[in-house]
Each structure stands twice: as C-alpha cells, then as structure tokens.
Amino acid sequence: MSLRLIKLNSENHIPSIGLGTWDLPRNQTSHIVYEACKVGYRHFDTAVLYGNEREVSDGIIQFLNDHPDVSREEFFYTTKLWNNQVGSNSLKYIEEMITSKIGELKYIDLLLIHSPLPGKVNRLNCYEQMQIAKDKGWVKNIGVSNYGKHHIEELLTWSKLKYKPCVNQIEISPWCMRTELATWCLDQNIKVEAYAPLTHGYKLHEDPTLQSLSVKYGKSPAQLLIKWSLKKGYIPLPKTKTISRLSENLDINSFDIEDDDIVKIDHPDAYEPTDWECTDAP
Ligand SMILES: NC(=O)C1=CN([C@@H]2O[C@H](COP(=O)(O)OP(=O)(O)OC[C@H]3O[C@@H](n4cnc5c(N)ncnc54)[C@H](OP(=O)(O)O)[C@@H]3O)[C@@H](O)[C@H]2O)C=CC1
Numbered sequence: 001m002s003l004r005l006i007k008l009n010s011e012n013h014i015p016s017i018g019l020g021t022w023d024l025p026r027n028q029t030s031h032i033v034y035e036a037c038k039v040g041y042r043h044f045d046t047a048v049l050y051g052n053e054r055e056v057s058d059g060i061i062q063f064l065n066d067h068p069d070v071s072r073e074e075f076f077y078t079t080k081l082w083n084n085q086v087g088s089n090s091l092k093y094i095e096e097m098i099t100s101k102i103g104e105l106k107y108i109d110l111l112l113i114h115s116p117l118p119g120k121v122n123r124l125n126c127y128e129q130m131q132i133a134k135d136k137g138w139v140k141n142i143g144v145s146n147y148g149k150h151h152i153e154e155l156l157t158w159s160k161l162k163y164k165p166c167v168n169q170i171e172i173s174p175w176c177m178r179t180e181l182a183t184w185c186l187d188q189n190i191k192v193e194a195y196a197p198l199t200h201g202y203k204l205h206e207d208p209t210l211q212s213l214s215v216k217y218g219k220s221p222a223q224l225l226i227k228w229s230l231k232k233g234y235i236p237l238p239k240t241k242t243i244s245r246l247s248e249n250l251d252i253n254s255f256d257i258e259d260d261d262i263v264k265i266d267h268p269d270a271y272e273p274t275d276w277e278c279t280d281a282p
C-alpha cells in the first residue's frame with residue numbers, strides 16, 4: 001500500500017498518514033515499527049516525551065537494512081522537543097537526538113516544538129536554534145505542535161524568521177474539530193497534522209453514526225475517522241500497537257465517504273479533547 005505525498009512549504013514531501021507511537025509498549029516498539037514498514041507506513045511520529053525515539057528509529061533502520069531496494073529518503077521521521085528543552089539550549093538537545101537516538105537515520109525529517117507552554121522567549125529562542133539545525137542539515141523541516149493562531153502569528157511576524165513552520169500538529173477529530181484554527185493554518189500554507197484522530201479509541205465503539213456508516217461502507221469506524229481527517233485536508237497520525245490494525249488503518253483508498261455523510265460525522269459544537277489543551281496558552 002503506498003501513501004500519497006503532500007508537499008510542505010519547505011518544498012519537501014510528507015506521507016499523508018503517519019503512525020503515532022505514543023504509548024507503544026517499549027519492548028515491542030521496534031517490532032511494531034518494522035511491521036508497519038512492511039505494510040507500507042513511511043511516516044512515524046515520536047517525541048522526546050515518549051521515550052522511544054531509539055526504538056522507533058531502530059525499527060526503520062532494521063527494515064532498511066533488510067530491504068536494500070528501499071531508500072532512507074522514502075521515510076519521514078518526526079520527533080518533538082519537550083518543554084524543558086525549549087529555549088536557548090535547544091541546539092544541544094537536537095545534537096543529542098542526532099548523535100545518540102536516531103543512529104543510521106542520520107537526520108530528522110521533521111522537528112516540532114511539542115507545545116507553546118515554555119513561553120514566548122523560550123519559544124522564539126528555540127525556533128532560532130531549530131533554524132540553525134536545519135541549516136546544518138540535521139533537520140529537514142521544522143514546525144510546531146499545540147500552537148494557537150496567536151503563537152503562529154508570533155513566529156510569522158518575528159524579524160528572525162527564516163523558515164516558516166511547515167506544520168502545526170494539533171488534536172483534531174469530529175469531536176474536537178478546531179475548524180477555525182485548522183483552516184487558518186492551511187490558508188497560511190502550514191499543513192495540519194491531526195493527532196488523536198481516533199479519539200484515543202474512546203468514540204470508536206460508542207458512536208451510533210459511526211456504527212451505521214461502518215455498516216453502509218463496509219469499513220471500520222477507525223477507517224472512517226482516518227478518511228474523514230484526510231478529506232478535511234489533514235495528515236492523521238493514528239496509533240496502534242495491534243499488528244492487524246496497522247494495515248487496516250492504511251487501507252483508506254478503496255472507498256470514499258459521501259459529503260452528506262461527512263456532515264453526519266462532523267460535531268462542530270463538540271469540544272472533547274482527549275489529552276491536553278494548550279493552544280490557548282499565553
Ligand atoms: N503533539 C501532541 O501533543 C500529541 C501527539 N499525539 C500523537 O498522535 C498519535 C495518535 O494519538 P493517540 O492519542 O495515540 O490516539 P489515537 O486517536 O490514534 O487512538 C489510539 C487508540 O485507538 C485504538 N485503535 C487504533 N486503530 C484501531 C482500529 N483499527 N480499530 C480499533 N481500535 C483502534 C488503539 O488501540 P491499540 O493500540 O490497542 O490497537 C488505541 O487505543 C500519538 O501516538 C502521538 O504520536 C498524541 C497526543 C498528543
């Protein structure tokens with residue numbers, strides 16, 4: 001199964017679906033990532049917070065070693081600086097990622113500031129260091145996560161901005177649509193990565209509309225939510241530790257959801273984030 005590629009404002013390309021890796025069992029992570037590579041995943045989302053950067057990288061590297069016909073350039077590896085690494089020392093932490101976490105991957109495809117919580121001065125100091133990391137070739141693309149419009153505007157109006165953020169990774173599902181922020185990002189040519197696109201699993205078995213559309217389309221509720229996200233123009237990051245679900249979650253090209261049914265899945269008035277909320281931080 002091959003994934004569509006989406007062009008970023010850096011002119012680089014990102015595969016349209018990424019495997020979320022938060023909370024994968026540590027001792028199975030490399031194996032799950034390897035199996036994901038086998039069924040066609042080329043995009044992986046990790047973070048310093050997840051404590052599994054080495055295991056995620058190892059899974060990709062093992063796959064590359066076993067498949068010499070596949071090149072490193074096909075893969076897209078994202079990681080994120082955690083709050084205590086966001087500031088004027090960020091370059092040191094990025095160098096550490098390169099030298100001791102990602103091994104033969106050699107470079108990071110996308111580096112994000114995990115959240116705006118460290119405050120304006122730290123955010124901008126960090127971004128300056130991320131721009132240097134890009135110039136050094138350590139990182140191909142840079143972006144942000146959990147940023148509200150005011151945080152992105154802070155960057156866009158900053159005198160030292162050299163590289164616009166390529167993406168804003170935020171929680172988006174039909175129960176946490178954030179239409180205004182997401183549309184605004186897309187208008188700025190900043191791609192939107194949708195985290196927790198399966199609502200952390202909470203809505204998959206309880207929502208009557210999803211259940212009935214699942215019967216209508218002969219697709220699982222998870223597949224419907226991934227398709228919903230793609231049709232809105234986002235890059236979903238579904239996570240699964242279950243090997244059989246890996247290919248299920250990529251199998252979204254064999255069907256379409258009618259516009260009327262997309263409207264039925266939408267919950268524009270709901271606000272049910274599953275993890276944390278910091279797009280409104282100062
Ligand atoms: N930037 C940020 O602040 C954040 C980023 N993220 C990123 O987004 C990713 C995804 O979000 P996450 O919170 O993990 O939750 P998801 O919305 O991806 O949901 C994961 C849950 O759905 C279940 N699931 C997956 N596929 C299926 C399926 N086909 N059928 C039934 N159940 C299924 C999984 O079960 P099982 O694993 O048991 O198969 C798990 O319980 C994270 O892993 C992380 O990479 C997430 C939160 C915050």
Ligand SMILES: O=C1Nc2ccccc2C1=O
Nearest residue numbers: 021022023047049275276
């Ligand atoms: O994947 C994630 N799960 C989380 C839970 C709390 C804070 C951040 C995160 C993630 O990035």
